Amino acid sequence: MSFPWLKGHGTENDFVLLPDHDGTLHGDLDASFVAALCHRRRGIGADGVLRVIRSAALPDVESAGEWFMDYRNADGSISEMCGNGVRVFALHLVQEGLADPSAPFVVGTRDGDKIVTFDTSSPGGPLISVDMGVPHVQGVSKVSAHGNTWEAQDVRTGNPHAVAFVDRLGDAGALLTEPDYDTSIYPEGVNIEFVVREGERHVAMRVHERGSGETRSCGTGACAVAVATAVADGAERPSTYRVDVPGGTVHVAWGADDHIVLTGPAEIVARGTMDWTA
The missing domain is CATH 3.10.310.10 (Diaminopimelate Epimerase; Chain A, domain 1)
Structure with a gap:
């Protein structure tokens, strides 16, 4: 056709x-x-x-x-x-x-x-x-990649996400295969983010997306990462985080009304x- x-x-x-x-x-x-x-x-x-x-x-x-x-x-x-x-x-x-x-x-x-x-x-x-x-912050689980295992924050931003803070982005390996995760928590699959801190309200991430593999960026993932980081920081709202992805930079604002706004x-x-x- x-x-x-x-x-x-x-x-x-x-x-x-x-x-x-x-x-x-x-x-x-x-x-x-x-x-x-x-x-x-x-x-x-x-x-x-x-x-x-x-x-x-x-x-x-x-x-x-x-x-x-x-x-x-x-x-x-x-x-x-x-x-x-x-x-x-x-x-x-x-x-x-x-x-x-x-x-x-x-x-x-x-x-x-x-x-x-x-x-x-x-x-x-x-x-x-x-x-x-409005994001939904839930419990924690474990994700594993490249012989390493991390605790991951469950954040729902339209899609399910497991956000893991790591020492280096390379610790996740090549991400040619899907990382291991708890299928009882994510029965329909999950996007998995690996995150490092770069500065105050500034992080960098890699992501393995369900159904796509590692991608150069993930918008709902960047939102989930910003939310997970803000929760870990105990940040008051409104707050804005810069999120660097392999393909560029986006900004995520978490407002006093609990809504998140993605800009890029x-x-x-x-x-x-x-x-x-x-």
Whole structure:
């Protein structure tokens, strides 16, 4: 079949965007098709797929926003939320004239509606902020990688996360395979973050994402890391943390209203029409 596509990234967490406004082009969005698109040797290559579809085209969706981010992991599995992806999604809407950046607007996701705000004053391109909602800090568990085991804070920021503080980011090894974790706590899988402190309210992280492997960045993971660090610091709110990821830097503000706001860049880098023959 022939279909339009775009490629974008947020701090090098990259995505294939599939415009499918009324939902008739890609139907149920087959998991094997998504995985093939994301394959870095046999497809376009990406950490996930963002289908651009109207909320009204999905009968099970309740959203105040006109547009819904139908996000899939690189293996084709469904994910609740993607913090970097929603910035890329919002940038696409603005560039196509489907949303107005002069005022906040709503993007629907499986983790509920997200309010997006554009700051166009940045000389390097717009900085996009997303109200990610209220995080849920739960218990602790253990994660293991490269022969090491750490205690990990359970934080839910739309997706489940296990946040482990380590001495060096390299202690987690190559992350070519999924780290071990407690499947009784995370029966549907978990994103695992390895974190080092770089300074006051400044951390760096690596992440292994369920369904995708190690990625250059994870927006919900950066939020989880900021929350876990703030909890460990006993930081009063409002507080803002800088989070360095392999693909760049984002900032996470945890407000007095308990909401977390993720701010960072996004970029659309390619577009085309594909005749899919695989």
